[in-house]
């Protein structure tokens with residue numbers, strides 16, 4: 001396969017690691033990246049090592065995906081407990097890199113360069129449900145022909161992308177949604193595990209994440225997960241200030257447990273014809289204070305075989321594999337699969353299970 005030039009929107013916890021993992025994969029050249037305040041573009045290839053050094057502990061964002069850069073640009077609060085790490089304001093994020101330039105329109109700046117970009121990975125917070133679908137529309141309006149891929153989690157966003165499918169198809173865009181770990185790797189694993197059965201009764205996804213870098217480096221992920229806790233939703237989580245987030249983490253001793261989450265694995269498995277979305281459950285445990293996973297990530301698919309047996313196929317991730325490895329390896333793997341489809345003229349909206357053996 002020919003080389004792939006790609007861009008990353010959002011260089012927070014996920015986006016930074018996307019760039020790093022891509023340097024270990026064949027044929028992937030990162031040519032553009034942006035965060036809320038800055039953009040870096042080099043069509044010959046970004047210097048990933050320099051960009052990562054410059055943004056270490058220095059993510060421009062608070063995990064809300066706020067589009068209101070005016071107020072943020074003048075906000076230079078130090079939010080890391082008093083050390084000198086900048087999270088907001090002048091010099092935060094990509095603009096700290098020698099490759100970065102400040103901008104108030106980071107996404108439009110990438111869209112302006114998109115004629116020479118094959119694929120764009122969206123590693124943005126999704127605390128406004130239609131944030132990512134609206135960005136997809138902007139790429140389509142600009143006549144981008146290529147791949148868009150996100151790692152979003154919420155079930156209802158998939159419907160919003162489906163509503164825009166005709167626009168995306170007409171533009172020549174292949175959009176892969178929910179292509180991180182869960183949804184993503186684990187959805188694909190469930191689709192594979194289901195192949196033994198002629199009827200799938202239940203899919204149980206149970207994840208464990210230990211975030212060695214904690215809240216500071218994974219603001220979008222942690223804030224969005226808090227929205228799944230009892231008593232919270234996406235609006236309340238978006239409005240919380242940093243001290244309120246820290247207080248929730250403190251009240252749970254750093255360990256947040258989630259049952260029956262609204263994760264898109266259900267709609268993504270249903271749209272691939274694997275099972276009914278109602279038969280899919282997702283839960284897990286997030287430990288924000290240590291590297292070790294609090295529980296082993298497991299996918300259990302229970303079904304009936306053609307010859308009358310009932311069984312459960314189980315897929316487990318090794319506890320040694322980090323969230324960053326399990327989101328970004330698959331995201332870039334799905335990106336490559338999507339570029340193959342796009343180059344073959346296959347456009348529209350796809351989930352990770354649709355890129356696996358059919359059911």
Ligand SMILES: NC(=O)c1ccc[n+]([C@@H]2O[C@H](COP(=O)([O-])OP(=O)(O)OC[C@H]3O[C@@H](n4cnc5c(N)ncnc54)[C@H](O)[C@@H]3O)[C@@H](O)[C@H]2O)c1
Pocket residue numbers: 009010011012013014015034035036037059060061062063064065066067093106107123124125126151152153178179180181182183184217218219220221222224327
């Ligand atoms: N599917 C999965 O398995 C999985 C796992 C982990 C995280 N995620 C998702 O990945 C996403 C990113 O999480 P994170 O922890 O990296 O977030 P983060 O807060 O660390 O980083 C977000 C980045 O987006 C940038 N950004 C925000 N608003 C922007 C705007 N309007 N324009 C341009 N850039 C903007 C910020 O500056 C920052 O660089 C979240 O939606 C999270 O839920 C998915």
